[in-house]
Amino acid sequence: MSFLNNEEIKINCPSCEAKRANDKQNCEYCKLRWASEKKENCPKCHQKWNVHYQFCPTCDLPPWSSGNDKIDQIIKESQLKFDNKSVIGLLEWILYEEFENINSIAKGGFGSISKAIWRSGSAHFDEEKRKFIRSGPKPVALKKLSESSDANYDIIQEIQSVILFRCNVFIAKIYGISRDPVTGDYILVFYYYENGTLYNRITQEEKMSFTLLQHDLKELATGLEILHERGYVHRDLHSGNILCAPALYITDFGNCKKVAEIT
Structure with missing residues (x-):
């Protein structure tokens, strides 16, 4: 059907809520994010990180220790x-x-x-x-x-x-x-x-x-x-x-x- 084109179909991206067309690849922010979300470990230190926010407790916070x-x-x-x-x-x-x-x-x-x-x-x-x-x-x-x-x-x-x-x-x-x-x-x-x-x-x-x-x-x-x-x-x-x-x-x-x- 001719009316089903990218200009007319606008929905929210399920990851970043940005408006996108019918193809999820049109959301440039999430295209990069999805690529990294497949990794369970931080690309810098290779330890486990917070996959959803791409946050690594070791790399993204100042060094610390509780002593225990x-x-x-x-x-x-x-x-x-x-x-x-x-x-x-x-x-x-x-x-x-x-x-x-x-x-x-x-x-x-x-x-x-x-x-x-x-x-x-x-x-x-x-x-x-x-x-x-x-x-x-x-x-x-x-x-x-x-x-x-x-x-x-x-x-x-x-x-x-x-x-x-x-x-x-x-x-x-x-x-x-x-x-x-x-x-x-x-x-x-x-x-x-x-x-x-x-x-x-x-x-x-x-x-x-x-x-x-x-x-x-x-x-x-x-x-x-x-x-x-x-x-x-x-x-x-x-x-x-x-x-x-x-x-x-x-x-x-x-x-x-x-x-x-x-x-």
């Missing part, structure tokens, strides 16, 4: 699965020197919580410029894990659990991991939830409406459902481990375990 091979591996594996649709951005190793205005919020057997300003801020991938862009200074919560300098099994388990659920709704969002240069203790760097914990909300408000309580319970149930569907149990859920912003977010995965590991 297992933690390095956890971070890099997360970066290989990085999805720009995530509101939290790239998980990364963050130098302690990046934090300023550090103020203590709480202390406990687990360690301590502080509020700080992260000078550079989180990284999101600019698909047009093909590079990571920093958000700029932003408040963060620093959870320092006490006696974690040796990164024992329990510490690794908590880090793995937090990262596993980092992009899920109603689970506290983690930006990355850092380390106290004095004590050597590892630090989990979280989004700062300015409304505090559910415990604060309950104790500070004289009266809570039934509608608000119903809404809170629904969010908690959704967050727990995510854990349970993946075969995990929190094992330490209470109002002090639930953050408000104003939605509810489950945090503190120090005791979180797979159901199969619980005896």
Whole structure:
């Protein structure tokens, strides 16, 4: 049929959303991209890279090390699965020197919580410029894990659990991991939830409406459902481990375990 010509058939390219004609080869940007997407390894260092964004954790980020091979591996594996649709951005190793205005919020057997300003801020991938862009200074919560300098099994388990659920709704969002240069203790760097914990909300408000309580319970149930569907149990859920912003977010995965590991 004569009316089916390239000028008249215009659809969006499934990869870059640019308008193209009926032949996908007309999208020059994606023609190059498809050629490289077939490669699972970075053409520079030949290690695995993020195929979708053509991003290599080794070549495209400044050199870094957590001081622990297992933690390095956890971070890099997360970066290989990085999805720009995530509101939290790239998980990364963050130098302690990046934090300023550090103020203590709480202390406990687990360690301590502080509020700080992260000078550079989180990284999101600019698909047009093909590079990571920093958000700029932003408040963060620093959870320092006490006696974690040796990164024992329990510490690794908590880090793995937090990262596993980092992009899920109603689970506290983690930006990355850092380390106290004095004590050597590892630090989990979280989004700062300015409304505090559910415990604060309950104790500070004289009266809570039934509608608000119903809404809170629904969010908690959704967050727990995510854990349970993946075969995990929190094992330490209470109002002090639930953050408000104003939605509810489950945090503190120090005791979180797979159901199969619980005896």
